[in-house]
Amino acid sequence: MLKVNDVIEKIGLDIRVSGDMHKHVTGCYISDLLSDVMAHSKDGELWITLQTHPNIVAVAVIKGLSCIVITNGRFPEPDTVKKAESENITILTTPKTTFETAGLLYNLLRSE
Amino acid sequence: MNIMDSIEGCFQLMGGDFTNAGTASSELKSTLSKLGVSQEVVRRAAIAAFEAEMNVIIHAVAGTMHYVVSSEEVRITLTDMGPGIEDIELAMQEGYSTAPDWVREMGWGAGMGLPNIKKNADRFKIDSVVGEGTTLEIVIYTRKD
Numbered sequence: 001m002l003k004v005n006d007v008i009e010k011i012g013l014d015i016r017v018s019g020d021m022h023k024h025v026t027g028c029y030i031s032d033l034l035s036d037v038m039a040h041s042k043d044g045e046l047w048i049t050l051q052t053h054p055n056i057v058a059v060a061v062i063k064g065l066s067c068i069v070i071t072n073g074r075f076p077e078p079d080t081v082k083k084a085e086s087e088n089i090t091i092l093t094t095p096k097t098t099f100e101t102a103g104l105l106y107n108l109l110r111s112e
Numbered sequence: 113m114n115i116m117d118s119i120e121g122c123f124q125l126m127g128g129d130f131t132n133a134g135t136a137s138s139e140l141k142s143t144l145s146k147l148g149v150s151q152e153v154v155r156r157a158a159i160a161a162f163e164a165e166m167n168v169i170i171h172a173v174a175g176t177m178h179y180v181v182s183s184e185e186v187r188i189t190l191t192d193m194g195p196g197i198e199d200i201e202l203a204m205q206e207g208y209s210t211a212p213d214w215v216r217e218m219g220w221g222a223g224m225g226l227p228n229i230k231k232n233a234d235r236f237k238i239d240s241v242v243g244e245g246t247t248l249e250i251v252i253y254t255r256k257d
Contacts, residue, residue, distance in 0.1 A: 034219035058134025062162045
């Protein structure tokens with residue numbers, strides 16, 4: 001199964017916070033609604049979002065997500081970076097849109 | 113898991129403290145893991161606790177999260193000094209929320225929190241007095257039978 005560092009290498013994502021890079025990426029969930037991610041994401045999924053505030057880290061910790069990908073050229077807030085570093089959560093960014101990022105990831109996960 | 117006596121702890125929660133939101137639930141999650149509670153129970157307890165913690169941070173001035181772990185169950189009790197819930201039945205409906213717009217912009221306040229707590233709990237009770245506060249009791253059985 002793909003690991004976080006494989007995904008970074010294969011679809012070209014920028015590392016903002018380097019957490020556990022060897023976590024397995026079991027799938028992907030996409031939502032900017034944190035309540036929705038709390039209700040429907042699954043353990044090990046990579047989470048694509050536009051949200052950049054510190055609560056995304058708490059959601060990733062509680063739900064056991066493998067990493068957070070922030071799209072559209074947005075960056076995590078300084079408090080978010082600090083929190084992710086202390087919780088060992090990987091945050092990645094990309095200038096690509098959510099659609100493009102999801103497409104690349106879909107093909108990658110399906111080819112495995 | 114083989115806990116002879118119950119183990120308990122308590123966290124203080126500050127209303128409006130979004131930066132530290134989730135700290136209590138994350139600590140509870142790792143405490144339960146260390147106690148050897150099954151992964152499924154840890155997962156459900158952490159989700160329910162975090163949703164309840166967010167409600168305190170969004171709606172209340174302050175609150176506490178108290179937990180007791182025994183060989184039978186994980187019991188999480190949240191007590192807050194908040195506005196209280198006028199209509200609990202309505203609040204339990206998916207999609208109903210009284211959260212302000214700026215909280216919704218953060219991705220919260222979709223009216224999914226209380227239903228998600230109920231979904232993850234084996235027993236769930238709300239007591240609320242308008243103008244005083246709300247108490248949530250969440251129980252998750254640790255035994256499979």
